[in-house]
Amino acid sequence: MSGQVIAHLDLDAFYVSVELRRRPELQGRPVYVGGRHRGVVLSASYQARARGIRSAMPSVTARRLCPDAIALAPDMEEYVEASKAVFAILDTVTDVVEGASVDEAYLDLTRTRTRLGRPEDVLADLRARILGEQGLPSSAGLGPNPFVAKMASREAKPDGLLVVPPQMVTDFLWPLPVDRMWGVGEATADTLHRLGLRTIGDLARTLPATLQRAFGPRQGEKLVELANGRDRRRLMARRPEEHERSIGAQETFPVDVYDPVIVHRELLRLAERTSARLRRARLVGRTITLSLRFANFSSLTRSLTLPEPTDLTDEIHRRAVCLYERLGLQRARVRQVGIRVEGLRDASTVSTQADLFTPEHGWREATAAIDRANLRFGPHAVQRASLTQDW
DNA sequence: TCTGGGGTCCTAGGACCC
DNA sequence: TCTGGGGTCCTAGGACCC
Numbered sequence: 001m002s003g004q005v006i007a008h009l010d011l012d013a014f015y016v017s018v019e020l021r022r023r024p025e026l027q028g029r030p031v032y033v034g035g036r037h038r039g040v041v042l043s044a045s046y047q048a049r050a051r052g053i054r055s056a057m058p059s060v061t062a063r064r065l066c067p068d069a070i071a072l073a074p075d076m077e078e079y080v081e082a083s084k085a086v087f088a089i090l091d092t093v094t095d096v097v098e099g100a101s102v103d104e105a106y107l108d109l110t111r112t113r114t115r116l117g118r119p120e121d122v123l124a125d126l127r128a129r130i131l132g133e134q135g136l137p138s139s140a141g142l143g144p145n146p147f148v149a150k151m152a153s154r155e156a157k158p159d160g161l162l163v164v165p166p167q168m169v170t171d172f173l174w175p176l177p178v179d180r181m182w183g184v185g186e187a188t189a190d191t192l193h194r195l196g197l198r199t200i201g202d203l204a205r206t207l208p209a210t211l212q213r214a215f216g217p218r219q220g221e222k223l224v225e226l227a228n229g230r231d232r233r234r235l236m237a238r239r240p241e242e243h244e245r246s247i248g249a250q251e252t253f254p255v256d257v258y259d260p261v262i263v264h265r266e267l268l269r270l271a272e273r274t275s276a277r278l279r280r281a282r283l284v285g286r287t288i289t290l291s292l293r294f295a296n297f298s299s300l301t302r303s304l305t306l307p308e309p310t311d312l313t314d315e316i317h318r319r320a321v322c323l324y325e326r327l328g329l330q331r332a333r334v335r336q337v338g339i340r341v342e343g344l345r346d347a348s349t350v351s352t353q354a355d356l357f358t359p360e361h362g363w364r365e366a367t368a369a370i371d372r373a374n375l376r377f378g379p380h381a382v383q384r385a386s387l388t389q390d391w
Numbered sequence: 392t393c394t395g396g397g398g399t400c401c402t403a404g405g406a407c408c409c
Numbered sequence: 410t411c412t413g414g415g416g417t418c419c420t421a422g423g424a425c426c427c
Contacts, residue, residue: 014427034395035395035396037392038392038393038394038395039394039395039396040393040394040395040396042395042396042427055427056394056395056427057393057394058392058393058394058395059392059393059394059395060392060393060394061393061394063392064393100426100427101397101398101426101427102427103427104427182425182426183424183425183426184425185424185425185426186424186425187423187424187425188424188425216401216402216403217402218400218401218402219401219402219424240398244398245398245399245400246398246399247397247398248396248397248398249396249397250395250396250397251395251396252394252395252396287419287420289420289421297393297394299422300421300422301420301421301422302420302421303419303420303421304419304420305418305419305420336395336396338396340398
């Protein structure tokens, strides 16, 4: 295990940085990218953060905190393009680039020294190229494993580089507050605080059995391992979308909805989005999950597993509606609905023979035609009639 | 007009099978 | 007369990440 050299590279305020490339006049101002209606802040400039704006904060709260901040609507296509360009730069350094999301990646630099020189110089050069060629600032961390590299890049932000040699790992980690640790969210932090544990060092020195009682065997052990700077995970050379285990879509209504007819129609839209993505990825899935969030923010999920996997809009929609109807909701105020398909397999491994003798056959042909038309003429060129009606 | 949308992984109970 | 044990699948929920 020893001797690994892992880097983590993370683009700073990614969505905002992409926007600033094309609107340089906003540089230095409090700017955030966020959903407009019932949305949250997706990315905030450091000037906006100085005014208290944080990602995942409701947009209305951001506006209240800083009325003169500039709010921008997200442009995901642009961000995905920028992300691809950055990954192309990372690919020039090593074969082992593990994309963790659109704006961060792990790189294995264990074997690049003879070819490229010191890892910290490689990283400095990468950051300079990403800034020079793409106009995007980034931060990077270097450590003996992915977790330490990630923590290092986090502490290096913004626009920094932090190297944590193996013998410095505990000196680096242990003074940090537990809630800064990757893998510790709000719920875990609350429990740790109740146990009197405030720093990662406190956590590292706690008996594993104590943590396993509080968090379960796996999570308890994981916390102790990470707090001690140990992470045995091996990187995989791939993009995040290359190992998808589920595909889904969800939508929050502009206003809470009572009418089941509106929910049914939204489920059709979501089934269409989900199944189109399945087909594009040439995947089929067996388990269909319906999720609901209500006005009071409580939520539930219901799922069912089909005998054979599917990628058909109609099948997914029908099952989702069935799950919804089975709940027997009366006058529920629905805030959000979602559909997710899991148990994914390569579509080519699944026989479609049976379809030839079932009514589904016609649907498969029709669906393929709709997908082709939408590819050529845009996503909404061909839609089911019930989606084109007004509410 | 508080609280998105895309995901991953873990837990836990019951069914079912050998 | 109490009634094993393990593995896998299914379902529901929850924590976490960006």
